[in-house]
Amino acid sequence: MTENRTDRPVLVTGGCGFIGCNLADRLAARGNAVIVLDNLTRAGVRENAQWLKARHGERIDIVTADIRDSISVIGAVREASAVIHLAAQVAVTDSIADPVADFEVNARGTVNVLEAVRLHNPTAPVLFASTNKVYGRLIDDAQIARADQRYQPVSSELADGITENAPLDFYSPYGCSKGTADQYVRDYSRVFDLQTVVMRMSCIYGPRQFGTEDQGWIAHFLLSALRGDSLTIYGDGYQVRDALHVSDAADAWLAALDHIGSVRGRVFNLGGGPSNSVSLLELIALLRELTGRDVAHSFADWRPGDQPWYVTDTSALFNALGWRPKIPLREGLISLHEWLASRFGESGKREAFA
Template identity: 55%
Template sequence: MTRPATSRADDAARPATGRTVLVTGGAGFIGANLADRLAADGHRVVVYDALLRPGVEANLAWLRERHPERVTAVVGDVRDAGRVAECVAGADAVFHLAAQVAVTTSLVSPHEDFAVNLGGTLAVLEALRRRGAPVPLVFASTNKVYGNLPDLALSATNDAYVPVDPDLRRWGIGEQQPLDFHTPYGCSKGGADQYVLDYARSFGIPTAVMRMSCIYGPRQMGTEDQGWVAHFVISALAGRPISIYGDGRQVRDILHVSDAVAAYLAAWERIDSVAGQAFNLGGGPGNAVSLRQLLAYVETLIGRPVDLRFSDWRAGDQRYYVSDTRRAAAALGLPAPTPWQRGVADLAAWLAEAGARPPDAPSVRLMGAAE
């Protein structure tokens, strides 16, 4: 579940480490949670963010309020190579999360998607190469590097797709799965993924790649295009209809953001042994859930049915993706992740407190939360 909040007094009592960490996209959902943890652990954090996504200004204000002495913000675009280089020059480690994050946007604006995701990543890598010092970089990639997995043999139950292969049902999809980029988003993130790994091979920069499945949790204000778990909960709390693209049986392994943050920090801590490697990062088979199953659970939390609308499948959508997390768990020393029911209840409570509910129902009581 979420790490207990620290106060300014707690941070003041915890001595600074002397290390400066750059988090690109640090005002976003995962970035803000990561920056918060880094600052709470005593690091000086530089949040580099263009502040283009709705809601990120609130995340930045939250970080500044919690860590006024340790969080510095630089409002900038990751495509600005000169400004990126200025920030990289003073960093002891870099977490590169800045990205164009929606498949739908990449189909509308492929050039912008390419420039942000691949060009921006290359700007960070080149700045690190020019440093001439082994500064670690941990990169946020995606399971979309594996494409839409059209050859995966699946059977359809009443509410979920299930792999025919028993080993796949038991373990999920591992890093040995061939890369198969689909959609401009898949190409840009996949290309960036490969550049990050190659800069470890070609230039000795200690890099690691996290191929993330669906991350969710507090500070996620999801939309229909990205952040579907939070989007579903927000819509349910507000009594708005929810559009399902496909039949709702598609399955993902969802991972609470506190577990994702722990994995990123572990990769940095163990960068000498994991440099040049990519890891599938998700909730694993124990946290695999279909859209239908998650919505049924949300209904139990809010105590009323949700209004579902169905539309055609979208380009590049995977009917089934579950991470084989054994390699990441072993290499990074990760504990068992938060059970998805508990994590979704945590997210729903945070969203309800944040005001994501109908104005005529100010005291929405969340029921059935898993303990």
Template identity: 50%
Template sequence: MQLRKGTGSMKNGASRTVLITGGAGFIGSNLAERLLTEPDTRVRIFDNLSRAGVQHNLQWLQSLPGSRRLEVIEGDVRDALAVRRVASSATEIYHLAAQVAVTTSVDDPVTDFEVNARGTFHVLEAARLSGRRPFVLFTSTNKVYGALERIPVQVEDSHYRALSREFRGVDESEPLDFHSPYGCSKGAADQYVRDYARIYALPSVVFRMSCIAGPRQFGNEDQGWVAHFLYSVLAGRTITIYGNGCQVRDVLHVHDLVDAMMAARNAVSRTRGQVFNLGGGMNRAISVMQMLREIERKTGSSLKLHYREVRPGDQPLYISNTAKLEAYTGWRPRRSLGQTLDAIYRFWLQNQDKIAVPANQIRRPAGVVAMEVA
């Protein structure tokens, strides 16, 4: 375990320590930014720094007001002793570190299990043994619901539509049905987090998340398909589509996700031990092809597509029903699909030299990318 050079002093009057595993990544860095605005909070990031862009995220965080209260420790959730050490003084733990790709889980199921299932177990044990009973929030996935065969769909234009007029999204009563090694590893972790709340009274919350998008994504294909599509279209690169491209997802701006995390924490007396489905909901749902066509229209760039077989367990339609979280906390998403895509585009304008797609291949669009979905 290594303390990264350039982290701030911890002797600054902060009264509580918040641990973010995977805190140098996309969601973690946005969460850390928010937590640094709380003057009594010491933010401790624990990350193995393996993903593209994380060093840029850390440099950005260290430039923010409050960065004297930021501590960055390089380490891996597969190291139980290291996790125990970084969690020993934490009053809140946001467990975001994960292997995030279905395709990678199929190629290397052992690593997928070790990171997602065993890594989460290490975090839970560290929280239990610390004696502090910290608030623990775990980011799970909609993949724990499997392929959702019980929801009949049909293709309408370029998207799947639920046949039932009463469909309002997938809620937490949906039966669990783990597909793919990724679904299994995240599902096992999901259930461990819930059971530690029951057995050990650990104040924990599970977010089963749909598509999260926004700034601080660096164009990795296996994480953040919206950003990956936008950057690839601007670069004139070929995009791989798994299946027919009619798959529908609801998209949530990462700042709305951070709002939800803070809402769950602030209402912990009600949210503890609960699981919540989280995404953009019915008003922010869009298919893969609809997203690509909108990006094509707004950028003036032609699409280059390559089709492959659908991935195991891929859901034709997934839209989150967020009514439970709204009822427990009052949270609602505030940013539209168009605002989310605009935020990604602005991030590219400011960071195109750091993004995975080479900047010299990218054609500048005529105007700001924007998108609205009826």
């Protein structure tokens, strides 16, 4: 049995972005009314908005507003049964170029959301999209070793991935702003008794992701392969991430929302885990197999805060909600390839990869 379900809409900030529109779609498909609050400034979001309206009509109410505008946030929060807060500035490079704007969106915007809930709708759960970047670089060069086409940690204690007990170490303005928001969300549960959950996400990928060099790297790599564009790898390519398909991510978010009473105040790492980990060079090899094309690439210096290795330990989510990833990386890449190929008019060779 689920908890806290009402006829009032669920508010999804940033709901026309990649993860947001997938979550809004899932909510509407199961019968929830949804308010999507988005400033509609990023590439692809207007197309995602049209897609949501075409699929769900009046069940989706799209409000064009910015989370930096506290009045607009209050208006949306007042009506909501729950708030899923995804709106953010998402690129490390943009945060370095304009740290103040990054802070205003990620840190101040999140406080605007929390204050709107605290003052005007304190029973509404708040689920927040954080990031593994709150852990900083995480491990030093001496703590990793190369194995074939990837880095791996020297210590066997990290074999299952990074737990929520890893110390925070914000690195880059983006890491600082998201980490600040992360801690505000957690603290509003402790101090003001709000029903909050923090999801520290690793690499999420899947349909409706318009990948760029700065965000959504798996989609960016695949789209570059389809277009025949050359990739730039920052670092040496042996760095490792775990990848989670967006449908699996949505399962985790909805499970936390539906059982907020048992997970309120918690922080979870959300990712694909060791079985879905991949290095940049390994992904290029997979994409070459998937598309039947060479993937041209060059190398550039590491960027501030880049992690040589990050893999999520998902045991906390499993123990709390029975959640675990279901879609293996190869299968998930096929679904992303099919969507990108249909969206951008490119053909691929699915049969060679299946």
